[in-house]
Amino acid sequence: MSETKPKVKAPKVNHETKAFWEATAEGKLMVGKCNECGEYHYYPRSLCPFCFSDKTELAQTAGKGKIYSFSVTSHPKSPYTIAYITLAEGPTILSNIVESDFDKLAIGQDVEVVFYDTGEGNAVPMFKTV
Amino acid sequence: MSIRGKAYIAGIYEHPTRLALGKTLPQLHAELAKGALEDAGLTKDDVDAYYCAGDAPGMGGVDMVEYMGLNVRQIDSTETGGSSYVLHVNHAAQAIAAGHCKVALITLAGRPAADAKEKVAFRPGGDPPPAIGFESPYRPTIVNMYAMCAQRHMYEYGTTSEQLAWIKVAASHHAQHNEHALRREVVTVEDVVNSPIIASPLHRYDCCVITDGGGAVVVVAPEIMKNLKRPAVKVLGAGEAPKHLMGGKVDLTYSGARWSGPKAFEEAGVSHADIKYASIYDSFTITVLETIEDLGFCEKGEGGKFVSDGNLISGTGKLPFNTDGGGLCNNHPGNRGGMTKVLEAVRQVRGEAHPKVQVPNCDIALAHGTGGLLGARMGSATCILGNEDA
Ligand SMILES: [Zn+2]
Numbered sequence: 001m002s003e004t005k006p007k008v009k010a011p012k013v014n015h016e017t018k019a020f021w022e023a024t025a026e027g028k029l030m031v032g033k034c035n036e037c038g039e040y041h042y043y044p045r046s047l048c049p050f051c052f053s054d055k056t057e058l059a060q061t062a063g064k065g066k067i068y069s070f071s072v073t074s075h076p077k078s079p080y081t082i083a084y085i086t087l088a089e090g091p092t093i094l095s096n097i098v099e100s101d102f103d104k105l106a107i108g109q110d111v112e113v114v115f116y117d118t119g120e121g122n123a124v125p126m127f128k129t130v
Numbered sequence: 131m132s133i134r135g136k137a138y139i140a141g142i143y144e145h146p147t148r149l150a151l152g153k154t155l156p157q158l159h160a161e162l163a164k165g166a167l168e169d170a171g172l173t174k175d176d177v178d179a180y181y182c183a184g185d186a187p188g189m190g191g192v193d194m195v196e197y198m199g200l201n202v203r204q205i206d207s208t209e210t211g212g213s214s215y216v217l218h219v220n221h222a223a224q225a226i227a228a229g230h231c232k233v234a235l236i237t238l239a240g241r242p243a244a245d246a247k248e249k250v251a252f253r254p255g256g257d258p259p260p261a262i263g264f265e266s267p268y269r270p271t272i273v274n275m276y277a278m279c280a281q282r283h284m285y286e287y288g289t290t291s292e293q294l295a296w297i298k299v300a301a302s303h304h305a306q307h308n309e310h311a312l313r314r315e316v317v318t319v320e321d322v323v324n325s326p327i328i329a330s331p332l333h334r335y336d337c338c339v340i341t342d343g344g345g346a347v348v349v350v351a352p353e354i355m356k357n358l359k360r361p362a363v364k365v366l367g368a369g370e371a372p373k374h375l376m377g378g379k380v381d382l383t384y385s386g387a388r389w390s391g392p393k394a395f396e397e398a399g400v401s402h403a404d405i406k407y408a409s410i411y412d413s414f415t416i417t418v419l420e421t422i423e424d425l426g427f428c429e430k431g432e433g434g435k436f437v438s439d440g441n442l443i444s445g446t447g448k449l450p451f452n453t454d455g456g457g458l459c460n461n462h463p464g465n466r467g468g469m470t471k472v473l474e475a476v477r478q479v480r481g482e483a484h485p486k487v488q489v490p491n492c493d494i495a496l497a498h499g500t501g502g503l504l505g506a507r508m509g510s511a512t513c514i515l516g517n518e519d520a
Contacts, residue, residue, distance in 0.1 A: 008267065009266060009267045009269070010267070011263040011264070011266065011267050012258060012262050012263040012266065013263060014263070016260075017263050017264075021263075031378070032377075039377070040378065041377035041378050042264075042377065042378035043260070043261055043263075043264040045260075048377075049376075049377035050377055068282065068380060068382075069278040069279070069281045069282040069285070069382055070278060070281060071273075071274040071275075071277035071278045071281060071329040071330050071331075071332075072327075072329065072330040073269070073271060073273070073274045073277075073328075073329040073330075074326065074327055074328055074329065074330075080269060082268055082269065082270055082274045082275075082278065082329075083278070084278060084380055084382070086380075090378065090379075091377070091378025091379075092375075092378050092379070092380035093264070093378065094264065094265050094268055094270065094506075095268055096268045096269070107281065107282065107285040108285075118267075124267045124268075126268075
């Protein structure tokens with residue numbers, strides 16, 4: 001069971017998340033980084049969820065991680081896989097697994113980011129097994 | 131201030147309907163309120179506090195108070211999804227203990243099945259949650275967000291689909307005796323693991339039913355309870371805690387029950403061995419398994435073993451649970467199961483559960499609610515109830 005061409009729903013973008021989504025158009029997966037406590041966080045916020053500092057910025061990730069958990073969702077025409085991916089930088093993020101053999105997925109497997117254009121000036125980061 | 135012994139549950143009512151065609155949402159709330167007040171032997175004019183959650187139409191409780199013609203001096207529409215009504219028992223007991231009110235009414239109602247049949251559009255209100263842009267593109271569903279918890283629990287602790295299935299099997303053994311239950315057929319472990327996968331590793335029978343109706347509870351001060359005829363059900367202790375994704379430090383193997391449970395046990399001054407019956411929120415089988423571990427009925431990771439071989443079945447198991455058939459078989463009104471968890475715990479302490487599932491000498495019972503998504507952010511609420519001697 002696999003899916004090669006996922007249906008991509010454009011994200012809701014606001015003042016706080018605009019920069020994150022603009023970066024996706026350049027193929028960059030960003031996370032929040034706090035310059036006070038040094039922690040990465042996700043989803044990115046204006047105030048650090050760990051120390052409440054407002055000295056946060058976006059930091060580019062290498063786009064690599066491991067499957068933390070996943071679920072193949074049944075669908076008569078196009079099953080899809082939702083997953084949490086633990087990035088090499090630390091944060092665990094919600095995403096989809098695409099372009100992969102869904103029957104062979106396993107927790108701990110290495111994955112890398114792949115971007116899907118929304119047609120609205122940004123792209124949704126998803127992951128495929130490597 | 132402890133709430134122990136400061137408040138009683140005097141009245142309960144569960145709507146007999148599972149498909150509310152021809153009834154409006156406020157009407158269901160009012161019918162439930164009337165039923166619970168009649169059960170208590172009180173009238174609506176006795177009510178001086180009203181509690182409801184996100185299922186109520188309009189602006190919190192204000193619109194419902196107007197619809198029902200209530201004249202209250204305390205109102206609380208805390209919304210923590212399906213766990214709200216367990217939490218409301220706690221808040222009502224706190225308000226009564228502090229002297230702010232004497233008769234608190236809590237209602238839950240919903241008609242998702244009728245809405246679907248009548249093609250009523252879902253109308254989300256207010257600003258979307260802050261995480262929405264980072265989640266909705268990935269098509270999260272209620273089922274797959276719980277399924278990821280099951281997947282991770284299996285990976286870390288070796289939990290199996292067969293062990294999860296035992297939870298549904300136990301619920302079905304109870305549901306056969308409930309004339310109002312949506313699904314009354316007894317199922318086996320094989321039936322569960324052979325039912326279709328909805329979102330791996332969860333099968334159709336790992337999921338709760340979708341029903342209409344609701345429930346209501348009346349919480350009263352001791353001086354009110356004294357003059358009522360119904361068996362006294364004392365609020366012994368309660369706890370509540372939201373849990374979330376912690377800025378990306380995600381752990382799907384436990385729920386907020388890890389924090390709400392110990393607080394409730396401490397306030398009640400009871401131990402796990404004292405709990406004769408437990409209503410455990412059962413949106414999915416995995417919800418029950420993680421909650422049982424987090425409440426401390428077994429070690430973390432041992433839940434699979436604990437729920438197996440009928441250990442949750444009344445009469446044979448060590449921890450009889452959801453003797454009304456639970457959300458898995460009986461009722462999950464408005465997609466919110468916390469209310470029915472309180473109702474069956476009250477029936478057990480009163481000795482009014484179905485004779486086939488009534489736990490003998492059920493002096494102390496626990497009710498636990500889970501709201502939102504176990505796989506993202508949730509509200510957890512626990513309350514412990516007992517009879518007059520507890
Ligand atoms: Zn910080």
